[in-house]
Amino acid sequence: xxxxxxxxxxxxxxxxxxxxxxxxxxxxxxxxxxxxxxxxxxxxxxxxxxxxxxxxxxxxxxxxxxxxxxxxxxxxxxxxxxxxxxxxxxxxxxxxxxxxxxxxxxxxxxxxxxxxxxxxxxxxxxxxxxxxxxxxxxxxxxxxxxxxxxxxxxxxxxxxxxxxxxxxxxxxxxxxxxxxxxxxxxxxxxxxxxxxxxxxxxxxx
Amino acid sequence: xxxxxxxxxxxxxxxxxxxxxxxxxxxxxxxxxxxxxxxxxxxxxxxxxxxxxxxxxxxxxxxxxxxxxxxxxxxxxxxxxxxxxxxxxxxxxxxxxxxxxxxxxxxxxxxxxxxxxxxxxxxxxxxxxxxxxxxxxxxxxxxxxxxxxxxxxxxxxxxxxxxxxxxxxxxxxxxxxxxxxxxxxxxxxxxxxxxxxxxxxxxxx
Numbered sequence: 001x002x003x004x005x006x007x008x009x010x011x012x013x014x015x016x017x018x019x020x021x022x023x024x025x026x027x028x029x030x031x032x033x034x035x036x037x038x039x040x041x042x043x044x045x046x047x048x049x050x051x052x053x054x055x056x057x058x059x060x061x062x063x064x065x066x067x068x069x070x071x072x073x074x075x076x077x078x079x080x081x082x083x084x085x086x087x088x089x090x091x092x093x094x095x096x097x098x099x100x101x102x103x104x105x106x107x108x109x110x111x112x113x114x115x116x117x118x119x120x121x122x123x124x125x126x127x128x129x130x131x132x133x134x135x136x137x138x139x140x141x142x143x144x145x146x147x148x149x150x151x152x153x154x155x156x157x158x159x160x161x162x163x164x165x166x167x168x169x170x171x172x173x174x175x176x177x178x179x180x181x182x183x184x185x186x187x188x189x190x191x192x193x194x195x196x197x198x199x200x201x202x203x204x205x
Numbered sequence: 206x207x208x209x210x211x212x213x214x215x216x217x218x219x220x221x222x223x224x225x226x227x228x229x230x231x232x233x234x235x236x237x238x239x240x241x242x243x244x245x246x247x248x249x250x251x252x253x254x255x256x257x258x259x260x261x262x263x264x265x266x267x268x269x270x271x272x273x274x275x276x277x278x279x280x281x282x283x284x285x286x287x288x289x290x291x292x293x294x295x296x297x298x299x300x301x302x303x304x305x306x307x308x309x310x311x312x313x314x315x316x317x318x319x320x321x322x323x324x325x326x327x328x329x330x331x332x333x334x335x336x337x338x339x340x341x342x343x344x345x346x347x348x349x350x351x352x353x354x355x356x357x358x359x360x361x362x363x364x365x366x367x368x369x370x371x372x373x374x375x376x377x378x379x380x381x382x383x384x385x386x387x388x389x390x391x392x393x394x395x396x397x398x399x400x401x402x403x404x405x406x407x408x409x410x
Contacts, residue, residue, distance in 0.1 A: 002301055004276065004294060005269045007256040014252035017245065018234050029223050031295055033257055034269070035314075040222065041257035045250040047219035051212040052238055052246035064210045064239070071209065089209060090236055096207055109240075 001027075060131070062107040062124045064089045072096075072105060079103045081138040083131065085157065087111055087150075091143060103141075106131065111149040112156055120156055128157070132164045142170040206232075265336070267312040267329045269294045277301075277310060284308045286343040288336065290362065292316055292355075296348060308346075311336065316354035317361055325361055333362070337369045347375040 001023055003009035008030055015026035033041045057063070058070035061083075065071070072078060072092075082103030086092055092105050108123045131137060140161060144150035158168050174192035175184050184192075206228055208214035213235055220231035238246045262268070263275035266288075270276070277283060277297075287308030291297055297310050313328045336342060345366060349355035363373050379397035380389050389397075 001298065004297060005260065005271045007260050007271060008269055008294075010252045011256035014249040017249070019237050020230065020233070025225065027295060027298070028225070030253075030256065031293060032224050033253060034260065035293075038257055041253055044219040044222070045254040047215045048235075048238060048246055049250040051216035051235065052243055055210065055212050055239065064213055066210045066212060088236060088240075089213075090232055092209060093206060093232070 057107075061105045062109060062127070063092055063105055077102075080136055082141065083128075083137050083139070084141045084143050085128065086143050087145060095143065103139075108144075108153065111144065111147075112153045113149045114152075115149075120160075123153075125157065125160070129160065132161055132166050135165075137166055139167045139169060142168065144170075146173055262312075266310045267314060267332070268297055268310055282307075285341055287346065288333075288342050288344070289346040289348050290333065291348050292350065300348065308344075313349075313358070316349065316352075317358045318354045319357075325365075328358075330362065330365070334365065337366055337371050340370075342371055344372045344374060347373065349375075351378055 003012065011030050011033075012023060012026040015021055015029050016023050021029070033044075056065050056068060058065045058073055059068050060073045061070060063070040063072060067074075079102050083106050084095065084101060084103055085106045085108060086095070087108055087110065089107055092107065095101050095105075106124065106128050108125065108128075110118055110123050112118060112120055112123065128140075132140070140157075142154045142157065144153055154170060161168060172195070173188065174195065175181065175188065181189065208217065213232075216235045216238075217228060217231040220226055220234050221228050226234070238249075261270050261273060263270045263278055264273050265278045266275060268275040268277060272279075284307050288311050289300065289306060289308055290311045290313060291300070292313055292315065294312055297312065300306050300310075311329065311333050313330065313333075315323055315328050317323060317325055317328065333345075337345070345362075347359045347362065349358055359375060366373060377400070378393065379400070380386065380393065386394065
């Protein structure tokens, strides 16, 4: 692709570094910015730069935060005995949107991935151990993606935490609500039969 | 969607103003920026801001440019007797990529659209008339999208330019190469039969 201007070319290349944005989409975004007020572009540039420079991470749970301690950790009404372990802050937003969890979180900022060369020491795992050591936490819920990396991380964490008196659980895996048995993959279907629930439990969900 | 931080919220909202980017995608982009070096975010912010603030528009054809006259208009090897009228600079990039056009361009920066309240006076139409008035131009090729707005604009321009001695043509419309007759819409198929070419012309393309 040949560009009529170096400025356009730089902007397209910068947009195209973002995930899911190719050169054609990037060009569409650039055209949109050019067709609108200069103020809109300034606002976008300022918002992302300010966000990246000034963002803080909660000293307790590593969630993104405007202060040293995030609004969830500093909320007195939340159950401090249950901690939900997630991969990143996007998962916190997803779980918070369900309004069905009132405990705290712990953000790993990634998953153990031997293929990508990510070991436990690069994740926020030591700080999780420190939190468990205080004895305040009674249950750790693993809410990680059902992938090989996710399962590896759960396995590592459960091994590491086995020496403490803490209950370790994982979010249920099975057939999604509204899903059809016919189209569910074999592993999920097999697992959902193995981990079947008494009908009363099912109803109470 | 509830956000753990005002900074994240602002950045997500700013990204979500771009076309084709919803809140979930915006959140994914923000997460990507947070997971990468601060320098990457700075580069993106700088690139789009610099592009928007410093971009110039060619005084002759209104193409985006780094100088007062764009590289196409100032190129001595191009045929100055043929001008291709396009909606925006993206179309110039597309046509330039074909390497089959050696004339100049004229960017309207939009199409006449009564529905959106865009009239001829908001587009670069007066400057096109001025270019034709000089008598240097022998042919105007209309390369506008085959939509109602595109056709309205072509109709308006051809009426306006009819008093000058200039040939007005439009890019061919028909069945795309590799397309199958079966799946072509009726209007396109009907038009492509009406504007059929002698076989020799077809071969020479």
